[in-house]
Amino acid sequence: MARVTLQTIADQVGVSRMTVSNAFSRPDQLSPTLRDKILAVASELGYVGPDPAARALARGTTGAVGVLLTESLRDAFNDEVATTFLGAIAEELTPTGLGLTLLTATDREDVVPARDVAMDGAMVYSCDPSSSAVDWLIRRRLPLVFIDQVPADGIPSVNVDDRPGARAAAQHLVDLGHRRIAVVTSGVRGAHGLLPVGAVIPGGATDEGAAVIDGYVAQQRILGWLDALAPAGITPPVVRLAHGRPEDGYDGARIILAQDPRPTAVLCFSDAIAQGVVQAAYDLGLRVPEDLSVVGFDDSPLAARMRPPLTTVRQDVLAKGRAAAAALTRAIAEARAGAAPTPDQVLVPADLIVRESTAPPA
Template identity: 80%
Template sequence: MARVTLQTIADRVGVSRMTVSNAFSRPDQLSPTLRDKILAVADELGYVGPDPAARALARGTTGAVGVLLTESLRDAFNDEIATAFLGAIAEELTPTGLGLTLLTAVSSGDVIPARDVAMDGALVYSCDPESTAVDWLLRRKIPVVFVDQHPTDGVPAVNVDDRPGARAGAQHLVDLGHRRIGIVTSGVRGAHGRIADETSMIDGYVAQQRIAGWLDVLRPAGIEPAIVRLPHGLPESGYDGARMLLSQDAADRPTAILCFSDALAQGVVQAAQDLGLRVPEDLSVVGFDDSPLAARMRPPLTTVRQDVLAKGHAAAAALTRSIDSMRNNTPPPTEHLLLPAELVVRSSTAPSPA
């Protein structure tokens, strides 16, 4: 079947191609009667609208923005915080007509998504700053907003106040009398799960901020935590990390564990229970994020809350402002927004049994 074009409709109605184009893009240029006739013929012929590629070329815009993720796209859909963040972005973009394109930092053959996918701008979400994908986006000179990244001069950024939030979680445990405290964390680069004391091993801005906040409280209290760094933030990783920490003599194993995320905390709680330990009587656990998972867990999880919906809305709004500035040849915004984090105490923490 031959493709229906604007010229096809123009020939059927007996008007010019420009008149048909105006019926779709500039309806005020036509009488209501003529426009209705053109639209009726278009519908009859099965016309689906102007070619998106041609329209984008004419307007100098793609109508889409990208979200760059370091890990696989599948992992994003297994993470309630990531899905809530993406949902908030989509909601903020809806009135603008912009679509959302998910990009992985992993190349496939000759295709490099950050370099090759057409987009009007991009959000860089919790990515390795040394990733070549981030470099490609910056080299393209399209509007970019960093989210959960190290703030960079000249680039708008949206972050959570992770360090004070982590301090609050650690102080809560110290106030409960805990002195043997473990940390289960993750970074953006691959790593093998292991116990370590070297905090320099921790990669990623968010992971660095959270561990700095924990140590701000623990070290002045004379506590040197055992740190397990894991390659992924999945519950299975938390389970493995907890087994490393808890498979010690009762006199040496932690009475409390601080976790990089609620997902890791879920695995920690499961591991403790499988080892015959009670949460919180034998082991207190603190998460981070206050995802829906935290309230569903048994016992409900003490955690540090970040407003992930506000983060998504703020990030999308910052990007649309940057895109508008580029279109209007005005100075781009470069604000760095810092959202609060607060401790939410539930039933997974209790006074130290030691």
């Protein structure tokens, strides 16, 4: 079968090749009747439209933006916060015609999505800033937006106001009368483990060779918790998890609840971790909140489904996604116009939501 081209359709309709091209890419240049006739002939001949690669080359754009994730795509799709965030971005981008491409960081030299995938711009979402993938995006001079990252000069950023939110969560437990309060958090790197007293954590003392709390979000939340705990004279035992899945929270809780004396309350990096903590408490014969108060972070749909419903800190994930998409489309437009990026730093509020998983200590 002969290959159908724009010229084939033009010859069939009796118009110029440019007129046929306009029917697909600039429909406002044609009358509705003529455009409908061209599209009908194209359909009859089996022509689906201009080649996307050729069109991108002609325009100098790809029509795609990347979202760089440190975690695997499987973990991202199992995380309700991440899927809600990505959905908000996709919805905001729909009117612009831009599509979403998910990128994962990789150590392989032959496959480097951040280096090799064609895109008009990218979002860096809660990634290790030392990752080579982040470095590749910067070196490519792509329009960028950082989300849940340390703000960088000249790059727009969108963050949650994690520190005040975490402070409110810890203060809630202090006000209830808790003094044995533990922390189960998540880091970018490292295995499960109880951090030694004096470990390198923001706002805390240091111990040479001790583990560190990795990741900007984890650091901000630790700072917020300590803002409320330190004035009350509370030094919390801290368990750091390599990942943030419920099963990781379960493992972390088994470590923290083995402490003597056992904590009466636990502050969790996320609702997913809190779910694992609650399950571990039940398996140990503890009641929530009578024997153990648990506080999450995010206010994901999971928080309200849990039994008891989870006290948590709400971040507006939809607003964060919309803000990230708007910042990137603006950065792309500025780059096309040859203008310097507007390095706005958006801060999404974080508010304490008190439910039934917290109570005064027995």
